[in-house]
Amino acid sequence: TRPASFEALTIQTLPIRLAGLDALATHLGPDHSAWKVREVGDGNLNLVFIVEGPKGTVIVKQALPYVRLVGEGWPLPLKRSFFEYHALIRQEARAGKGSVPAIFHFDEAQALIVMEYLSPHVILRRALIDGRELPRIATDLGLFCARTLFRGSDLAMTARERKADLALFADNAELCDITENLVFTDPYFEAKLNRHTPGLEPLVAELRADRDLKVAAQRLKHLFAANAETLLHGDLHTGSIMVTDEDTRVIDPEFAFYGPMAFDVGMLLANFWMAFFAQAGHEEGNSRASMRAYLLRVVWQTWSVFRAEFSRLWRTERTGMLYATSLFEDRGDPLGAEQALDEVLNSLWQDLLGFAGIEIHRRILGLAHNADFETIEDKALRARCEAPALRFGRYLAVNRDRIHSIEEVNGLASRIE
Ligand code: ADP
Ligand code: MG
Ligand code: MG
Ligand code: MG
Numbered sequence: 001t002r003p004a005s006f007e008a009l010t011i012q013t014l015p016i017r018l019a020g021l022d023a024l025a026t027h028l029g030p031d032h033s034a035w036k037v038r039e040v041g042d043g044n045l046n047l048v049f050i051v052e053g054p055k056g057t058v059i060v061k062q063a064l065p066y067v068r069l070v071g072e073g074w075p076l077p078l079k080r081s082f083f084e085y086h087a088l089i090r091q092e093a094r095a096g097k098g099s100v101p102a103i104f105h106f107d108e109a110q111a112l113i114v115m116e117y118l119s120p121h122v123i124l125r126r127a128l129i130d131g132r133e134l135p136r137i138a139t140d141l142g143l144f145c146a147r148t149l150f151r152g153s154d155l156a157m158t159a160r161e162r163k164a165d166l167a168l169f170a171d172n173a174e175l176c177d178i179t180e181n182l183v184f185t186d187p188y189f190e191a192k193l194n195r196h197t198p199g200l201e202p203l204v205a206e207l208r209a210d211r212d213l214k215v216a217a218q219r220l221k222h223l224f225a226a227n228a229e230t231l232l233h234g235d236l237h238t239g240s241i242m243v244t245d246e247d248t249r250v251i252d253p254e255f256a257f258y259g260p261m262a263f264d265v266g267m268l269l270a271n272f273w274m275a276f277f278a279q280a281g282h283e284e285g286n287s288r289a290s291m292r293a294y295l296l297r298v299v300w301q302t303w304s305v306f307r308a309e310f311s312r313l314w315r316t317e318r319t320g321m322l323y324a325t326s327l328f329e330d331r332g333d334p335l336g337a338e339q340a341l342d343e344v345l346n347s348l349w350q351d352l353l354g355f356a357g358i359e360i361h362r363r364i365l366g367l368a369h370n371a372d373f374e375t376i377e378d379k380a381l382r383a384r385c386e387a388p389a390l391r392f393g394r395y396l397a398v399n400r401d402r403i404h405s406i407e408e409v410n411g412l413a414s415r416i417e
Contacts, residue, residue: 001171002017002020002408003110003223005109006065006078006110006111006252006410007110008047008062008064008111009047009049009060009062009110009112011038011039011049011404014035014049014051014060015032015035015037015051015091016032016113017023018032018051018060019032021105021114022309023058023104023114024051024058024104024105024114024393026052026054026055026104027055027056027057027058027104027188028051028054028055028056028057028058028145029053029054029055029056030093031053034054034398035052035053035369036051036052036053037046037050037051037052038048040059040099040216042151043068043252044068044069044079044252044368045059045063045064045069045076045254046062046063046064046065046068046081047061047062047063047068047070047297048060048061048062049061049062049145049376050117051093056117057095057119058104058114058115058117059101059114059115059116059117059118060086060112060113060114061081061084061112061113061200062111063076063078063080063081063084063111063112063254064076064078064111064112064187064325065077066102068296072341072400076174076175076232077174078111079111079129079171079172079255079346080111080172080174080175080254081106081108081111081112081113082108082111083169083172083175083253083254083255083257084113084252084253084254084256085103085106085113086168086169087117087231087233087253087254087256087257087268088100088101088103088167088253089103090111090148090152090165090225090231091144091233091250091253092389094147094148094151094152095143095144095145095147095148095250096389098247098249098329099140099144099248099249100250100251100253100255101115101117101118101249101251102115102118103115104116104117108336109294116256118242118249118251119204120244120268121242121243121247121249122242122246123228123238123239123241123242123243124137124238124241124242124243124248124370124379125238125239125271125275125370125372126239127293128238128241128275128295128369128372129275129278129282129371129372129375131286131288131291133290133291133294134248134306135245135246136242136245136247136306137143137241137243137248137298137302138297138298138301138302139248139301139302139305140141141241141247141248141268141302142247142301142302142304142305142306142308142309143182143305143306143309144248144250144304144309145195145268145307145314146231146238146305146309146310146313147309148230148231148264149232149261149264149265149310149314150201150309150310150313150314150317150318151354151387152165152230153229153230153261153320154320154321154322155313155314155317155318155322155323156317156318156319156320157320157373158319158320158321159320159321162320164229164327165231165258166258169231169256169257170257170258170281172255172256172257175234175254175255175256175257176225176234176257177226178255178379179234179255180224180225180256181222181367182362182366182367182368183221183356183358183359183362184217184218184220184221184224184362185217185218185359185397186219186366186367187217187358187361187363187365187366188207188208188214188217188361189296190208191366193363193366193367194366195367195369196364196378197373197379197382197383197386199379199380199383199389200364200383200386200390202274203387203390203391204311204365204390205278207361207365207390210394213394213397213398216354216357216358216398216400217241217358217361217397219354220351220354220355220358221262222264222398223259223324223351224263224355224356225259225417226261227255227259228258228259229258229259229261230258230259230260230261231256231257231258231281232255232256232258232259232261232262232263232264233250233253233255233256233264234253234254234255234256234257234262234263234264235252235253235254235255236250236264236267236268236269237268237370238268238271238272238275238370238372239272239370239371240250240252240253254304259266260351260355261348261351262347262348262349262350262351262352262355263351263352263354263355265303265306265348266351266352266353266354266355266356266359267355267359268277268302268303268347268355269299269303269347269352270315270356270359270360270363271359271370271372272295272298272299272302272356272390273295273299273356273360273392273413274293274360274363274372274373275295275372276292276296276299276369276371276386276413277372277385277386277388277389277390277392277413278372278373278376279292279373280289280297280381280384280385281373281376281381281382281384281385282375282376290395292414293401296410296413296414299406299409299410300406300407300410303406304406307345310345311341311345314337314341314344322327323337323344323346325337328340350400350401350403350407351400353396353397353400353403353409354396355396355401356393356396357395357396357397357400358393358395358397359393360389360390360392361390361393361394361395361397364386364389364390365390367415373386373389375384389415391416391417392412392413394408394417395416396413
């Protein structure tokens with residue numbers, strides 16, 4: 001029942017093939033003929049099965065040697081499952097149990113991960129489209145980002161350990177390549193796989209002719225590729241987060257690799273801002289004014305929790321080679337450490353605004369669109385939501401070193417047309 005080399009699971013073969021695994025027997029019950037298998041199938045890249053047994057339910061996620069959404073014409077290596085597994089265990093260690101699904105089993109040759117079934121969780125993006133105000137997301141995600149980004153860097157790890165980890169994740173080159181092209185380059189010229197909502201043509205032409213914007217996007221790509229400062233999630237949008245009112249879990253870190261801290265935070269805030277701009281498309285008679293205000297509060301609070309936690313870790317866990325306490329606190333100069341913290345946070349702030357702007361552009365102009373806008377059926381209405389988001393993204397990317405506060409950015413989001 002165990003093939004020697006990779007073989008994709010099916011609903012029919014899964015129980016027989018995984019029957020011998022302790023991890024499944026323990027969670028589902030040992031009689032595999034009683035397991036019921038369903039495919040989730042809303043992801044773009046991989047197979048995800050829900051396996052339900054007499055004792056409980058688990059998720060089995062398996063990579064395919066190609067992009068599921070596109071088919072065998074777009075090969076993608078199975079080893080992304082290895083990076084997803086290694087990122088998940090690091091995120092759990094750094095951000096704490098309950099920040100990601102519990103991991104029960106990993107099979108490298110079969111590129112499969114058995115993990116906790118999150119229920120009654122839903123994908124955060126879906127909840128925000130439905131107008132649900134989740135009370136915990138800002139705090140949970142602000143803490144998740146601060147802890148994973150700080151603790152995965154030379155601020156906390158020993159230099160040797162971090163270099164070994166950097167080498168381990170350096171091989172995730174194909175998934176980085178997707179980000180490098182689809183996020184930073186393709187939206188800014190007529191790339192083949194691009195698409196956009198009809199009616200946006202004049203604005204799209206204006207953005208693609210915008211020299212300052214193209215230079216900013218390439219400067220950010222340069223940072224993304226060259227500034228390997230911490231282990232990133234790499235795909236931290238609202239479709240990679242599952243929620244209830246009481247619980248927040250981050251899933252799907254297959255894009256994990258060493259890059260700039262600001263990338264994860266910028267992508268996350270960009271997705272909140274896009275949810276904000278999309279609300280007008282989901283009103284259907286009910287005003288979304290309070291949902292819009294909620295989303296801006298979430299942005300504000302995520303950044304404020306992030307900063308507070310990052311600062312706390314800076315003061316209490318700065319055990320790596322950077323900004324050593326032997327230069328500052330131990331020499332009676334705690335103010336020096338505070339000055340360095342302000343510098344680091346300030347450059348993170350500027351970079352996250354840039355990454356946020358570019359993320360908004362690629363979701364409206366590139367290949368991978370998001371449901372916030374795509375579920376707005378009326379295309380004219382959709383274009384009216386997307387146009388201000390595009391202008392907002394351009395403003396952030398080009399003016400990121402002149403923007404002072406999250407209040408200023410939220411004010412801009414409210415006023416821009
Ligand atoms: P992909 O890499 O293909 O995008 P994801 O890891 O994002 O795959 O999973 C696809 C979908 O499967 C998610 O949107 C979610 O609906 C469901 N899913 C994934 N992991 C879990 C989990 N641990 N518990 C419940 N549902 C999950
Ligand atoms: Mg996903
Ligand atoms: Mg939790
Ligand atoms: Mg994925």
